[in-house]
Amino acid sequence: MSKHRSLEQWQDIINLHQSSGLSVSDFCRDNNISTTAFYATKKKLTEETLSSSAIFTRVPSGAGYEVILEFAASGAR
Template sequence: MRKTRSLEQWRSIIEEQQASDLTISDYCQQHALSKTSFYAA
């Protein structure tokens, strides 16, 4: 199922990834996010 996120939600997701010690790939995998969507945000 596709989920639409607001700009503010994506900002929060990106900040969380940057604060973690995870690569973008690992972060997306652990949080069930598409890397394509992550990079598009």
């Protein structure tokens, strides 16, 4: 039987996995979590985090303007 979890609960689960030192397979087996659900939800949360922290900046370039995508949390380009 599948168990419905909120995105906040999934974020807690993902954080627990990261601090556990276990592989995803071992962590999911030990916690009765589907690895498919784990990976799918982790991807969804990652995409939401990236899209909510993205900042588009227009900067002059040789042929006009170039759009640069910056991530507020990491400062990466």
